[in-house]
Amino acid sequence: MYTLLTHTDLDGVGCGILAKLAFDQKVKVRYNSIASLNHEIEFFLENGSKDTFLFITDLSPNTENEAKLNEFYSKNGNVQLIDHHKTALHLNDYEWGYVLTEDDQGQLASATSLFFHYLVDRGLLAATDAIAEFVEMVRQYDTWEWEKNGNRQAHQLNSLFFLVSIDEFEEMMIRRLQTSDHFDFDDFEKKLLRMEEEKIERYIRRKKRELVQKEIEGRLAGVVFAESYHSELGNELGKEYEQLDYIAIVNIGGKKIAFRTIHDYMDVSAVAGQFGGGGHEKASGCSLSADAYHLFVEGTFHLEPLREDAKRNRFNVKKSSFGTLYTNHKKDIILLTPLSEGSWGIEKNKEEVGDIFLSFHEGERYLKRAFTAWLARDEQFVDYLMKEAKK
Numbered sequence: 001m002y003t004l005l006t007h008t009d010l011d012g013v014g015c016g017i018l019a020k021l022a023f024d025q026k027v028k029v030r031y032n033s034i035a036s037l038n039h040e041i042e043f044f045l046e047n048g049s050k051d052t053f054l055f056i057t058d059l060s061p062n063t064e065n066e067a068k069l070n071e072f073y074s075k076n077g078n079v080q081l082i083d084h085h086k087t088a089l090h091l092n093d094y095e096w097g098y099v100l101t102e103d104d105q106g107q108l109a110s111a112t113s114l115f116f117h118y119l120v121d122r123g124l125l126a127a128t129d130a131i132a133e134f135v136e137m138v139r140q141y142d143t144w145e146w147e148k149n150g151n152r153q154a155h156q157l158n159s160l161f162f163l164v165s166i167d168e169f170e171e172m173m174i175r176r177l178q179t180s181d182h183f184d185f186d187d188f189e190k191k192l193l194r195m196e197e198e199k200i201e202r203y204i205r206r207k208k209r210e211l212v213q214k215e216i217e218g219r220l221a222g223v224v225f226a227e228s229y230h231s232e233l234g235n236e237l238g239k240e241y242e243q244l245d246y247i248a249i250v251n252i253g254g255k256k257i258a259f260r261t262i263h264d265y266m267d268v269s270a271v272a273g274q275f276g277g278g279g280h281e282k283a284s285g286c287s288l289s290a291d292a293y294h295l296f297v298e299g300t301f302h303l304e305p306l307r308e309d310a311k312r313n314r315f316n317v318k319k320s321s322f323g324t325l326y327t328n329h330k331k332d333i334i335l336l337t338p339l340s341e342g343s344w345g346i347e348k349n350k351e352e353v354g355d356i357f358l359s360f361h362e363g364e365r366y367l368k369r370a371f372t373a374w375l376a377r378d379e380q381f382v383d384y385l386m387k388e389a390k391k
């Protein structure tokens, strides 16, 4: 018999599906949040049979259970942990730990892709095209490679996952993977997924107008309250407000915060770590502790949301040789103007500020971070020019 303790997200459930394809009735799969895993491990160690093989995927135990698992392993040998989170790399010190963030070809790993190779290499699962395609979609979604690759199907798989219960999803996928030559959605699912995509778009558009900018513990955060579509939100908000070091998505009801970043220089697992959480460099999370509540909720509640850059301007455009006008809630007039070949300067309410910037982008990033500013609309720009002309 086998027991699998795995995560509740698509990557975790992908492992559950593979386990059932491999072991059928001989495996008991339990889906866990990061918080409930330790309780499940303790339950298994106290009540499970010694002949049961324990898999843990996409999650890692706390230090106390790490020791208990090692003790269990030295007596029975029946433990295997498979994970791809950077914060779990220390578990490679154990014989039962297998943590890999990238595979040998330098491709980002997911728990589902690692577990798939583990099962296939040991002859426990026959790799079919459909299963391999499913695994690759889960991997691309979980590592966010789908976006770079334009793999919409991977994103749709995750949307479908959220449209039904875990049990339903598991059953649907197992049936499909056992009977199809290739992975595909049926016509009804395709229609549903189109509607869902439109709904996500509307949700993100709304959240873009609710985000506030705030410096927290030395980093510039964008804070938004939201319960759904965290990865999509983190990515879209991160791109729209590129000046922000990271996006904090606060789920008040669930008492959790998710952290996302699009920047190479940022490691949000360190941000989550400050509040007792963890995760990946680009995606992490923590519980909403009193400290985190104080900083991310109380400390931002009074702030007015950031505005998006004006999108339909014809005159006030970026990199214009006449200068580009930015404004903020204080109605400051901030101009970013070319000085000489390849250098840019900033004037705020007629006064020079900041240094000389070596690119437009650098100057824009500075003024957006320092003054919580956005690209002003044409009307304001024309107004400004008229007033200047009158003088």
Ligand SMILES: [Mn+2]
Residues within 6 Å of the ligand: 011, 012, 058, 084, 110, 111, 142
């Ligand atoms: Mn994962």
